[in-house]
Amino acid sequence: MEKTLILIKPNAIQRGIMGDIITRFERKGLRVVGLKMMFLDDEILKEHYAHLVERPFYPYLKASMQVGPVVACCLEGAEVVDTVRLMVGATNSRKALPGTIRGDFSMSGEQNVVHASDSPENALIEIKRFFRDEELFDYESAVTQFEYGGEESLKFK
Numbered sequence: 001m002e003k004t005l006i007l008i009k010p011n012a013i014q015r016g017i018m019g020d021i022i023t024r025f026e027r028k029g030l031r032v033v034g035l036k037m038m039f040l041d042d043e044i045l046k047e048h049y050a051h052l053v054e055r056p057f058y059p060y061l062k063a064s065m066q067v068g069p070v071v072a073c074c075l076e077g078a079e080v081v082d083t084v085r086l087m088v089g090a091t092n093s094r095k096a097l098p099g100t101i102r103g104d105f106s107m108s109g110e111q112n113v114v115h116a117s118d119s120p121e122n123a124l125i126e127i128k129r130f131f132r133d134e135e136l137f138d139y140e141s142a143v144t145q146f147e148y149g150g151e152e153s154l155k156f157k
Helices: 010-014 017-028 042-048 058-065 080-088 101-105 120-130 150-154
Strands: 004-006 029-038 070-077 114-116
Touching: 004 017, 004 080, 010 017, 010 042, 010 058, 010 070, 017 029, 017 070, 017 080, 017 101, 029 120, 042 058, 042 120, 070 080, 070 120, 080 101, 080 114, 080 120
Parallel strands: none
Antiparallel strands: 004 070, 004 114, 029 070
16 A cells, blocks of 8 residues: 655644644545654755755745654555645645645645655655654554445455
């Protein structure tokens, strides 16, 4: 089953909406297989945002990600990367559709409450960046049979 990473950003934690965000993913039928709160140091941010380090806005991004802790969350589900990207919405929250996490909880392109992996390949890299193997859990959910039908539910066995 596919996995992805989300980071609930410090601005969401400060605003008291991290539970609302996690609840959205759980209600969709995605399984939380890793969850932890942490502060991000310069090294992990530079690695995570390597594609943005040279951009003029990187110092602001870095500062916003270090103003408080983040919640790192590994989610699992069928086509979870694409599903989460749809649920999260456009990076610039003003352009995110109502009903998406950013569309409902943010007005900013920078303070956009959550990061989500953009591909299955990057998800695997990002998950390893934020979680050790022993911090991820494989378990059978009692409700999977009601969230997935037929052959899909067999992937969780």
